[in-house]
Amino acid sequence: MKIQSIFLPFFLSLLSLYFFSCGGTPPEATETEEAEEEVAATESEPTEPETESEPESEPEATPEPETESTPLKIAYSDWPGWVAWEIGIQKNWFEEAGVDVEFLWFDYVASMDAYVAGQVDAVCMTNGDALVTGATGKPSVGIIVNDYSNGNDMVVAKPGIDSVADLKGKTVGVEEGFVCHLLLLKALEENNMSADDITVVNTPTDETPQVLASGSVDAIAAWQPNSGQALKSLPGSKPIFTSADAPGIIYDLLCVSSESLEANKEDWAKVVAVWYKIVDYLMDEANMDDALKILSARVSLEPAEYEPFFKGTKILTLEEALKFWAKGDGLDSVYGSTDIVDDFNVKFEVYEEPLDTGKYLDPSLTKAYAETSK
Amino acid sequence: MSEVKSKSREHWFGIRKDLAPGRRTLLTVCSFGIPLLVWVTVSYVPFIWHPDIKLEISADRDGVTTVFTAGDRVSKEFFPTFVEAVRQENRKVLDARVKNNPHFVSRRENIKRLRHLAPLGVANGWLKNNERQNDEKIFNLWKQLAEGELASRAISLSQENLEIIEENWILLSKASPTFNLKLYPTEALLKLIPQGISSNPVYLPAPHEVINAGWLDFNTVPENGMPTMWERYRHSLNIIFWGFAYSCLLGIPLAILCGSFDFFSKLHEPFVDFFRYMPAPTFSVLFVAFLGTADAPKIMLVFVGTFFQLVLVIANTTRLLENSLIEAAQTLGAKRRQLLGRIILPGILPNLYNDLRILLGWAWTWLVIAELIGEKTGLTGFIDTQGTRYNFDRVFPVIILIGLTGFFTDRLLNWLRYLFFPWTEEVRQAPKGLLTRLLLSSTDRTTYFK
Known part of the structure; x- marks a missing residue:
């Protein structure tokens, strides 16, 4: 009987701990609101306030409208041409360039979902998936061609x-x-x-x-x-x-939401500059071991295990990228490739209407960088 | 005499008879021991299964996209093809050399060929695990093996490979007898011929491989600022805790109301019953859309996965409370609030506690899905990344860790029942160990230490 009487306040104080420490409840509160009120009525017994000191450990992820101070959020996933961003991250090249970026590691499909949901400003995806994502979710603008798949697919x-x-x-x-x-x-x-x-x-x-x-x-x-x-x-x-049998059918891009691109054009230009710093670094064979070490660490592998994946990806240098950015009809142009992909997608009913593919691509930042780096 | 015998037989297989404590312990040990024994037997006794070859030394083949590294498994049918392909390439290199028209490759290609000896160095303890790319040490390894200063014990090198090592060393030492990466020859070196041992498929690694991989993963701090395994573990626990805490916070009061008042039961339960059939993971994209990509959607998924079950289970538990208790209290003049607070709540607590123990297990199930929503994090993030690359020896330690966590949490909660609910029939009748009695004496000395 004695323990019984101790236990009840104990249990209620435990409940109150939950109440106090989780101030911001997720939106399910609406559904059980009336229940909560009832509970408040039934447990009017005094609760112990010392439980309040429980630290709030739940990170509140509230998407905020873009301002100057928030970092550019970029979703990337397990593809060699995108894992390459890791070199810039690990070597602090973004800070050196004076741009605040936050790279978020995703599953590929989940990264596109997060982009459509407006949780990130940019996502790494292929030109084909950019169209599908655009037609069914949210359009984007490709500003960097990282690489083309050269056998990995x-x-x-x-x-x-x-x-x-x-x-x-x-x-x-x-x-x-x-x-x-x-x-x-x-x-x-x-x-x-x-x-x-x-x-x-x-x-x-x-x-x-x-x-x-x-x-x-x-x-x-x-x-x-x-x-x-x-x-x-x-x-x-x-x-x-x-993909080596049809080189250029799969280009891998950095696709930015048009709002973010408009609002933070200078910052994205800096991101482009960092990318080509990464590419220059990768092109020197002497850096290969260091690069592979950084890349493989991202996916917790040994460098030797990672190297094969890197082989099937053709990272494009600035000159090569500019060549592929030129307008054309064939697969050797990003524009041509994207048009072909668009035709395919319509033909095979991935989506219904052809898209204005030109709006999905914007080489201006890359070209501007090429001008300044001359 | 025969009476004693039949009595002891009854003890092992008596229907609804409790076994003696010693036998119980023995059987508990066996319940873990038997699966372990099966695993060990299948792993270490040859001829039971072992359909594959686990590569100890590997080689890259020219113009082939599939690259096998040491530790990979290939089937026994395929292994000879693989070996023959590498031999063929070596033969070409040698032929060209004889014809005085040697093949040339990039320096890096040669460096890579030399590095194929690294796994052997690691296996023998000559190299540390993070020195697989240390070309100077690898250079010395070739030297010492070629000159017979070292002999590999962990992996016995085939005669063929010993010859290759000597052959390569001649070329290497001619270019520079001491280590100098810039002076490495560009004339094609020979490739080591793949060697391996018979093994089970990659999805059934042997116990020692699992232990080694686990030990390594849990003791390495990633250099690139990625979370350590313990940090991942904490992250996962955090998500479970908050998901389940929110469930309890909202679910328990609602459930008790549903169980006590027909009004709430009819108002909520049909919808809850309907909603619980909707698979929680299908909402994942929705959660990401309004809760962001960090922990919130994961916590939400664990919440949705457990909340609806919890409400129904606990509402039912509440309804099972003996009606006579409530009637007795009413006779004594208890009001509605007193009935809830003094009769129903204390009355169902022991069963509610047991329900929560079971539901906590559900929360773990959802965690595995939750951690792949939004950003990949926690233990599941690791399991997923390694799983897609078939590094199951690194996956199993994590799965086992999750299992052990669940098991020991449950044991602990089970044991705490003695402290929380000493008045229940179940606890009173259970045999108590010394530790339990000690614990109980702290709350009520008179009862337990006479």
């Missing part, structure tokens, strides 16, 4: 399938609407086939290796590290079509 087929033509009537695991789906469709087109010749199984990209190894599909389309993992986990499987 692959269609990997199980043993016995040696070419894209052999895929006829087979099932292929791919994440629908994303960059590798595009690669797959391109592979089909180059072999005079259509999307109807295969059955697509919608598979999250990071599960493609297991799905291929399990034998439930005949081929998969994925990017590194998943594509490499697929090759390793099913011996005898081989890449039947890679």
Whole structure:
């Protein structure tokens, strides 16, 4: 009986601890508001205030309208050309350039979700995904071409399938609407086939290796590290079509929201300058070990493990980038490639109306940087 | 005599009979011991499974996109193909050399070929784990192996590889007998022939591999300012705590009201019942949209995952309270508020506490999904990154850590019942150890130490 009487106040004070220490409750409060009021009525017994000292450990993430003082938030994910930003971060080059940036590490698809939700100012994505994200969520402007995929994106087929033509009537695991789906469709087109010749199984990209190894599909389309993992986990499987077969179909960009670009143009110019500092650093073979160490540490790997992933990515120097920024119809122009991707997306009903692709690309900052660095 | 015998038999397999404490402990040990034993047996006894080769020394092949590094597994069927491909390349290099028209490669390519010896250096303890790129030490390793000063014990080098080491050393020492990276030859060096040991597939690493990887991961401080494993652990615990705390804060009062008043029950429970079938992860994008990318959407997911279950479970527990208690109190003139505070709440507390223990387990389940929403953080961020690269030996220690945390939290909470609810039948009848009695004596000396 005695303990019983001790316990009740104890429990209530524990409850009050929760009340005091979590002042800002998430919006679910509306749903249970009346319940809360009732509780307040039932537990009118005095509560011990010493519990108030509990530190507030929940970080409140409230998105605020852009001002000068908030850092530029950039979402990046596990792709060699984007992990390269890590060099600038680790070497404090952004601070040296006088620009306040915050890089946030995401899963690729989650990074685009966060961008659409307006939680970040910029996101690293491919030109194709920029269009899809724009058509279905929020448009963006690509200001930097980091690299183009040079073999890292692959269609990997199980043993016995040696070419894209052999895929006829087979099932292929791919994440629908994303960059590798595009690669797959391109592979089909180059072999005079259509999307109807295969059955697509919608598979999250990071599960493609297991799905291929399990034998439930005949081929998969994925990017590194998943594509490499697929090759390793099913011996005898081989890449039947890679981004190296269609260079320029996948450009990797830094895509900025147009509001942020307008409001902070100078800051973004500084980001461009830092990027080309990173590229210069990467181009010197003597720095390769140091660079690989920084890159691999981002994903907690050994440098030697990371090097293969880096090989399938062609990082573009300023001169090369300027060449690809020139307007043109073919895949050797970012504009041409984006137009082709747009056609594809409409044709395969990823979205319905063709987009004004020119609005998604803005080489002016890169060109301005090229002018000043001459 | 026979009576004693039959009695002891009854003790092992008596229906609804408690076993003696000693036997209970034995069985508890076995429940962990048997799975461990299976794992150890499958891992260390050859011929049970072992369909793969785990590479101890690897090599890159020219013009092939798949790169195997030491530690990777390849199937036994594929391994000879791999080895033959490297041999073939070496043969070409040697042929060219004989014809006085040697192959030339970039200096870095040669440096990389030499570095393939690094895993062997690490295995023998000659190199530290972070010295895999230390070219000077690797240079000395080649030298000492070639001159016979060192002999590898951890990995026995094949005759073929010993010859390659000597062959390469001739070329290397001719360029510069002491270490000087700039004087490294550009004439193609030979590649080490891949070597390996028979092993299980990558998803079933052996116990010692898991322990080694775990030890390394939990004791290394990343240089690039990324969180250590312990910081990740704390981060995960933080999310669980707040998610579950919010659930309890809002859920328990609501549930008790639902269980006590038909009004609240009919007002809330149908909706709660409907909502709990909606899978929480499907809201993840929504959470990110209005709560940002940091911890808030993760906490929210744990909250949504546990809250609705909690309300229903605890409302039901409240309803199970014996009606006679309430009637008795009413006879004595208790008012509504007194009934809630003095009868219902104390009456259901022991069961409510048990419910919360079970629901805490649910919270852990949601954590694993929650941490991938928005920014990748915490233990799951690590599991995900390593999992996609098939480094399961680094994944298992983290999973085991989560399991142990859950298990010991539950044990602790279970044990604390003795302190919180000594009056319940269950606790009174349970055998008490010395520590429990000590704990209890601190609250009520007279009862437990006569």
